[in-house]
Amino acid sequence: MVIVGVVIALSMAAICALVLYQSRLDAMERATETSRNLALLAERDIERNFELYALSLQAVVDGVNDPEVMAVPNHVRDIALFDRAATASYLGSILVLDAEGNIVIDAANKAPRQGNFADREYFKVHQDNPNAGLYVGHPYASRLRDGSLSIPLSRRISRSDGSFAGVVLLAVQLDYFHQLFAALSLGSHGSVALMRQDGTMIMRQPYDEKVIGRNIRNASTFKHFLTTTEGSFSDTSVIDGVQRLYYYKNLPNLPLIIMVAEAHSDIYAAWRHRALTIAAVMSVLATAFIGLSFAFGVQLRRRMRAESELAMLARTDGLTGLHNRRTLGEILDQEWRRARRNRSVFSLLFVDIDRFKVYNDTYGHQAGDDALTAVAKCIGENIRRPVDSAARYGGEEFIVVLPDTSPEGAASIAENIRTAISDLAIEHVGSEHGHVTASIGAAVWTPERDMDVSAVIRAADEALYSAKATGRNKVELSTSHLA
Incomplete structure (x- = not known):
């Protein structure tokens, strides 16, 4: 009776536990797939826009290096250099800086605004490295737009002898990423972020301006991001302490990492409610089975145990455990x-x-x-x-x-x-x-x-x-x- 009762109770509990465990795995798998799809959507949007920005920058570099373009009147020159790129959404400024960092061409104004940016990181990078190519810089507060947060995309301008002649700058407003990420649904505790591969945070949703520019390269989560080009794992956020399922991807053509993280509490909310209900019902049934079986079989169990121990002792050597x-x-x-x-x-x-x-x-x-x-x-x-x-x-x-x-x-x-x-x-x-x-x-x-x-x-x-x-x-x- 004891064996039958326990086997039935345990079998029922095991089946329910297996179903719940599989349901839990399914919830995690669905969350991973959802995060991957959201990351893919954001990645494609970012790469498409950045590709257009990169082509615009290259067009400006080519135009500045073309004497015929630079010889025409300024308004014609600006049309040739910037086409309609200057009117694109979320673009802050498109500037051409000379070798000293001064603005010489301003896409937003016929007469260039006054400013020197020789101290900016992106300027120094191109000044020191002829092969920097398209450079995606760190977030900064714009001096020309009342501190508006942007990230710089820049290319070097070189003279015919290869010497440094200046920089073409295109500023992308961080509002672009803010609006893009705000449209992604990740539950009440979810998070999505874009960061440089050196750990500098560019944008994070939920939005907090204090997070922009923060470096998280020493965080355990970020260390995962550098192990493979993409993947998923669970960890606790260094920013807000929430445990999340992270999906990340290193963008193949940009020095950026996109991360989509759904909180465990959101992933398992529905599963947890269902599990508690089933567990409560199963606990009552299992307790009833085991209690009834135990009441009828306690003496039999003791007797069987004693007989088993005697049989074992009679067949084995007490010291070595081998047969006697x-x-x-x-x-x-x-x-x-x-x-x-x-x-x-x-x-x-x-x-x-x-x-x-x-x-x-x-x-x-x-x-x-x-x-x-x-x-x-x-x-x-x-x-x-x-x-x-x-x-x-x-x-x-x-x-x-x-x-x-x-x-x-x-x-x-x-x-x-x-x-x-x-x-x-x-x-x-x-x-x-x-x-x-x-x-x-x-x-x-x-x-x-x-x-x-x-x-x-x-x-x-x-x-x-x-x-x-x-x-x-x-x-x-x-x-x-x-x-």
């Missing part, structure tokens, strides 16, 4: 009969610890018991088949029964056992080898004659004494004519 000699007799009789019936090979190993009496006298009986236990473990670990068995024969002697095992197989298993015992490196000053070792005698018999199993044991015992007589710590295969 009585059980060995049953196993030998059973396997011998099977071998005769099937006319199959029957192998047996006789294992004896070398100079064990000296070890006991030197280190004491407790150490001797520990050594016996360790040796028994080595024997057990090197017989893998269910039909193989090992038993303590008496004292420091063990017998291993190996049905359907060839002479080569028996010798291999014996060698593995011998090596494992030797590798224990248990100190034994009374041994010629300096540590505990074992000698093993092996016998293999094919029951083609009507002979007793004791003949195999005697043959293995003779092989064992031969191993001891010729140096110990070795395996000796019987050469008796048993077959």
